Amino acid sequence: xxxxxxxxxxxxxxxxxxxxxxxxxxxxxxxxxxxxxxxxxxxxxxxxxxxxxxxxxxxxxxxxxxxxxxxxxxxxxxxxxxxxxxxxxxxxxxxxxxxxxxxxxxxxxxxxxxxxxxxxxxxxxxxxxxxxxxxxxxxxxxxxxxxxxxxxxxxxxxxxxxxxxxxxxxxxxxxxxxxxxxxxxxxxxxxxxxxxxxxxxxxxxxxxxxxxxxxxxxxxxxxxxxxxxxxxxxxxxxxxxxxxxxxxxxxxxxxxxxxx
Amino acid sequence: xxxxxxxxxxxxxxxxxxxxxxxxxxxxxxxxxxxxxxxxxxxxxxxxxxxxxxxxxxxxxxxxxxxxxxxxxxxxxxxxxxxxxxxxxxxxxxxxxxxxxxxxxxxxxxxxxxxxxxxxxxxxxxxxxxxxxxxxxxxxxxxxxxxxxxxxxxxxxxxxxxxxxxxxxxxxxxxxxxxxxxxxxxxxxxxxxxxxxxxxxxxxxxxxxxxxxxxxxxxxxxxxxxxxxxxxxxxxxxxxxxxxxxxxxxxxxxxxxxxxxxxxxxxxxxxxxxxxxxxxxxxxxxxxxxxxxxxxxxxxxxxxxxxxxxxxxxxxxxxxxxxxxxxxxxxxxxxxxxxxxxxxxxxxxxxxxxxxxxxxxxxxxxxxxxxxxxxxxxxxxxxxxxxxxxxxxxxxxxxxxxxxxxxxxxxxxxxxxxxxxxxxxxxxxxxxxxxxxxxxxx
Numbered sequence: 001x002x003x004x005x006x007x008x009x010x011x012x013x014x015x016x017x018x019x020x021x022x023x024x025x026x027x028x029x030x031x032x033x034x035x036x037x038x039x040x041x042x043x044x045x046x047x048x049x050x051x052x053x054x055x056x057x058x059x060x061x062x063x064x065x066x067x068x069x070x071x072x073x074x075x076x077x078x079x080x081x082x083x084x085x086x087x088x089x090x091x092x093x094x095x096x097x098x099x100x101x102x103x104x105x106x107x108x109x110x111x112x113x114x115x116x117x118x119x120x121x122x123x124x125x126x127x128x129x130x131x132x133x134x135x136x137x138x139x140x141x142x143x144x145x146x147x148x149x150x151x152x153x154x155x156x157x158x159x160x161x162x163x164x165x166x167x168x169x170x171x172x173x174x175x176x177x178x179x180x181x182x183x184x185x186x187x188x189x190x191x192x193x194x195x196x197x198x199x200x201x202x203x204x205x206x207x208x209x210x211x212x213x214x215x216x217x218x219x220x221x222x223x224x225x226x227x228x229x230x231x232x233x234x235x236x237x238x239x240x241x242x243x244x245x246x247x248x249x250x251x252x253x254x255x256x257x258x259x260x
Numbered sequence: 261x262x263x264x265x266x267x268x269x270x271x272x273x274x275x276x277x278x279x280x281x282x283x284x285x286x287x288x289x290x291x292x293x294x295x296x297x298x299x300x301x302x303x304x305x306x307x308x309x310x311x312x313x314x315x316x317x318x319x320x321x322x323x324x325x326x327x328x329x330x331x332x333x334x335x336x337x338x339x340x341x342x343x344x345x346x347x348x349x350x351x352x353x354x355x356x357x358x359x360x361x362x363x364x365x366x367x368x369x370x371x372x373x374x375x376x377x378x379x380x381x382x383x384x385x386x387x388x389x390x391x392x393x394x395x396x397x398x399x400x401x402x403x404x405x406x407x408x409x410x411x412x413x414x415x416x417x418x419x420x421x422x423x424x425x426x427x428x429x430x431x432x433x434x435x436x437x438x439x440x441x442x443x444x445x446x447x448x449x450x451x452x453x454x455x456x457x458x459x460x461x462x463x464x465x466x467x468x469x470x471x472x473x474x475x476x477x478x479x480x481x482x483x484x485x486x487x488x489x490x491x492x493x494x495x496x497x498x499x500x501x502x503x504x505x506x507x508x509x510x511x512x513x514x515x516x517x518x519x520x521x522x523x524x525x526x527x528x529x530x531x532x533x534x535x536x537x538x539x540x541x542x543x544x545x546x547x548x549x550x551x552x553x554x555x556x557x558x559x560x561x562x563x564x565x566x567x568x569x570x571x572x573x574x575x576x577x578x579x580x581x582x583x584x585x586x587x588x589x590x591x592x593x594x595x596x597x598x599x600x601x602x603x604x605x606x607x608x609x610x611x612x613x614x615x616x617x618x619x620x621x622x623x624x625x626x627x628x629x630x631x632x633x634x635x636x637x638x639x640x641x642x643x644x645x646x647x648x649x650x651x652x653x654x655x656x657x658x659x660x661x662x663x664x665x666x667x668x669x670x671x672x673x674x675x676x677x678x679x680x681x682x683x684x685x686x687x688x689x690x691x692x693x694x695x696x697x698x699x700x701x702x
Contacts, residue, residue, distance in 0.1 A: 079306060090302045095290070101309040 001216065001229070002236040003255035005244055009204045012240045013047025016135070016202055019236070020052060021061050023133055023198075029065035034103070036067045036125075038134030038193065039093075040145075041085045044202050045137060046092060053096040063099040067128050069121070071136060071145040071193075074182040075109040075159065083173050084109070107157070107186040118157040118186055125192070134196035138203050141165040142211040142224030146187035149223040155189030190228045199235040201226060206242040213246035267308055270295045273691065274312035278677070280323045282667050285644050291323055293673045296690030300669040318677060321685060324647040325665050326364025326674035327628045328654035330476060331434055331524065331558055331585035333369045335592035339600050340368045342590075343377055343414045351418065355427030357593060359695040361627040362650075362684040364674035365429040365664060367475050368418050369587075372437030372448035373603065378415045379469040420473050423674065423689040431658060432475025435468060436524060439479040439489075440504035444529040447615050447622030448504065449603040457484035461492040474498055475658065478524040480505035481515035494519030499658060501558075502540055504529040509542040516549055522657055523557035525587055526574055527566050528621070544578040556657040558585040559649075561635040562611055562626035568638035575639045583657055584631045584650040589613060589623035633682050643682065 006012040020037070029035040039045075055061040073085045081087060086106055094104055105124055111117035125131060136144050141163060147155060148163040162170075167181045174180040193199060203212050215226040216237065229235040244252050275291040282289065292299040292312070304310040334340045336357050338350035351368060358366065370377065415433060423429030438454045445453060456463035468474065477493055478501040479486060490500045502515055503524025508531070512520075523530075523540055531539035538545075543555045559582055561571055575582055586592070591599040591608040598607055598616060605616045608625055615622050626634070628650060636646035655665020663672050673691035676684050687695040 080302065086306055087302070090305060094305060095301060101305045101311060104305075106306075 003216065003251070004236060004238045004259060005252065005256055006238070006240055008240050008242075009047060012202065012204050012238055013045075014051050016045075016048045016200060016238045017051030017055065019200065019238075020048070020133065020135065021055050024061065024063075024066060027132065031065065034065050034067045034128065036069065036128050036131045036133075038131045038136070038188070038196060039068050039070050039089070040135055040137045040202070041070065041072070041088045042137050044204055044208075045135065048135075048202065049093045053093070056097045063097045066099060067103040068099065068105060069125055069128075069131060069188075070106040072185050072187040073107040073109040075114065075184040075186060077109060077182050079108075079110065109182075109186055114159050114186060118159065121157050121186075121188075122192065125195075131193075131196035133198045133200060134193050135200045135202065136193060136226075138201060138208055138211050138215065138226050139166060140169060140207055140211055142214050142226050144190060144193060144201070144226045144228075146185045147190050147225040149225070151190060151222060151225050153194075153220070153222050153225065153228040154191040156191055157186065157188045160185055160187050190225050194228060194232055197234065199229055199232055201229065201235065201237045203237060203239040203243045205240070206245050208239075208243050209245040209247075212237070212239060212243050217247060217251060267310075268295060271313040272299065272304070272310065273314045273316060274301070275316050275318050275323065278318035278321050278323045280667050281325065281644055281647055284648065286322060291667060291675070293691035296673055296692075298667055298669055298671045298673050303669075321677040321679065322643070322647075322682075323667065324676050324678060325651040325655075325667055325671075326428075326676055326687065326689065327362045327584075327632070327650040328431070328658075328665060329358070329363045329366040329586050329588075329628050329650075330431075330522075330583065330654050330657065331369050331436070332358075332363075332366050332588045333371060333623055334590040335588050337590055337594055337599070339590040340418075341370045341373045341377060341414065341603075342600060347414055347417050351430075352427060355423070355430065358428050358628070359687045359689075360684065360697075362629045362632075362676045362678070362687060363428050364423055364676075364687060364689050365431050367431050367434040369434040369436055370415060372440065372445070372452045373414070374452050375467050375469075378435070378467060415469060415473075418473050420475075423694070425689075425692065425694045427694075429674070429689065431660070432473050434476040434478070434501075435474055436478040436501075437504065438467065439464065439477075439483060439486075440529075441480040441482065441506050443506050444480070444504045444531075446504060446529045447604055447606070447620060452603065455483055456486075456489055460485040460488040464489055464493075471496060471498060476501055476522065478503040478522075480507060481520065482507040482511045487514060487518045490515055490518040490520055497659075502530075502543075505540060506531055507540055508537050509539055509546065512540045512543050513546055513548040516543060516546070516553075516555055521553065521556060522583070523555065525560050525565065525585065526557040527570055528560070541574075544574060544581065554581055554656070556581045556583050556653060558583050558587075559635070560585060560587045560624050560626070561631045561638065562586075562624045563634050563638070564611055564626075565621060565624060571635070572639050575635075575641065579641075579645065581653070582649045583653045584628065584635055585654075586626055586628050586631055587623050588625060588627070592625040592627065594625075629682065629684050636682060646682065647678075 024035050027035045077084045079086045146160045170181050214224040220227045272294045279286040292301040335354045338354050418433045421430050437448050438452050476499040493500050500520040501522035501524045533541040596608045606613050606622045607616045632650050652665045655661040674689050677686040685697045
C-alpha cells in the first residue's frame, strides 16, 4: 500500500486529482482503447472533482475516451432528486466535462429488477475491459461504497440495506430528517473494487481517522471493509493530516519519509 | 461527439460562460435550448445520452427571461388607439423595434376610444391563430372611411401571435378604458368615457365588440355594476385591472374579491394614499385579498411618473407584486416634439410627455430596459429583482409563468443577454437570435 499524507483537504484533493489526470494522460486513451475510471460520491471527493474540472477547462485533460463507473446509488430515490447520486455526478462532474453520456455508468436505483441491474453493471465493467483506476472513499464505519460492516469481502454488485451509521451520516443531506433518508442502495461489492487494476482511497478529516486506523493498522476484517485493500497489489490511500490522528506515529513517519 | 438523442433530432444549443436567472438568483449555469424551449441537460444526458450540437460562449453575459410589457400604447410613430389604413404594419413595426429594448412579449394597449375603434364588423374573418398569415381584412365600406380619426377598426386587427424574427409576441390587447372615472381620466378623452350601469357586462361587450384577443381590461371599480362586469371578465380568463379611478380601499377590495388582480400604473390616475383611506394603493398591504391570490401592480419607472421614494415605498410594501410597464406612447423612439395618443395630441420633451399645452402627464417614452435600470437604481434592489419585475411578475399576472417569464425547463426560450449594467446585448425568441447590439460582437 502507499499512504500519501498531505497537509490539508485542499492539498489532498489536488494530489488525488493530479494523480488521476496523469494516469489518464499516460494511458493515452483513444477510440479503440478507453481509460476506465471508478468514481465515488460524498463530500470527500468534491475537491478532487473541482480540480479535475479545472484541468479539463484549462485544456489539459479530456474525458472523451474515458469510461466511468460509479460505485453506488440509492434505491427508490427519483433520478432527478437533488440528493440522488445521478444528480451529484451531473452537477459536480459530468456537466463540466466532455464525457460521452454513453460512457458514464451509474446504477439505476429505480430499475424494475434490482439484482438484474446489478448483474448488468458487472457485465458492463467486464465488457469495458475492467477498471483501470477505482477511486473511492471510506465511511466513518470503515465501509467502502455501501459495503457496510459485515459485507463479504468477496462480494459483487448487489442490493444492500444501509447501516444506521450511514443513515445518520447521510441525514445532513436530507434536511436532518431521518425518515427522508433512503434505507437501501445498490452498490459495487468489495470484490468488484478489488478486481480493479489500481485503487485510490481518499480519506480526509478527523472523523474518518478511526476508520483509517482500523483499515490499515489492524487486520483484514469484514467489519471494516476497506481493510480488504491490504490484499490488493496496487492501492494508494490519500489523506490529510487530520485523518492520520488515530495512526501510530511510527506509521505516519514511515510513509512521510518514503514519500517523494 | 456522437449524440444519439432518442427524443428529437432537432439541434441542441448550449449557451456557456454565462450567468442565468433561475430560482430567483443569478447562477453560473449553462442554458440549453432545443426546439424553441429551454432544455433540461441532466435529463438529456441520462435519459437520452445526448449532448450539445452547438456551444456558444456568452462571454460572461447575464441571461434573463425576455421582458413582458403589459401596457404599451404604441411607439415609433405608431399609435395603437388610432385607426389607420396600415395599422397592421404599425403593430408589426413596434413589435419589431421593441426587441432591442428586451421585450419579447407584449399587450398592445388601447386607451379610451370611440366604439368604432373597438368594433368588430360582422364581415370580418376570425383571427388566424398563427397571426401573421391571418391578416384581418378591412371591409370595403370601412376602408373608404379610413384616415378619419373616429372611424376604422383597430381592436379586431390585433391578434395573438408568437414572437420571432418578425418581432415580439402579442399576448392579447390591454383595453384601458373607456369604463373609467371622469375625475381620473388623465390623458383619456372625456367624450369617449362610458359607464356600464345600464347593462353591465352586455354594455361592455357592445362597446368592445369581441373579447377574443383581449387579455387585460382596466376599469374603475367604483362604477355601478362593476362587480358583475369584473366577474364576467374574470370568468372568461381576462385579467381585470383597477385604474383611472377614485375608488376607496373597500371598493377596491371588493373588486379584488370579484376577481380583479392588477392595478394600472400605481399612484397615477387614482386617489393618493391617505392614512385613513389608502384607496387603491392600500391593496398592496390589504388583508382582504382572497387566499392564494396576489394583487399585482404596474409601475412606470421612468423617473417621472413616480417619485423614486414612492417607487421604493410600493416596492418595499409588496415586492412580489411589482410589474414594470412602459405605458409607452407613439412618441417613444422618436425625436422630441408633438405626436398623437388616441384622440389627443401630446408633447414630448426628453423623457417627459404632456397633453399638448398642459402639465398633465400622458404616457411615457421610456423603453422597458430604461425602466428596468431605473427601477434597480432607485430601489437599490438586486439585479434579479429588477429583472423579475419585467419578466416573471407580468407572466405570473397573466397566468403564463409555466411557459413565459422564466428560464425553467420546458419554458419558451425567450431570453436576453445583458451586460452587468443591464443593457440588452441580444434578444432571443424561441431559441433564435432576433436582435443583437451591433457595437459589441460575440
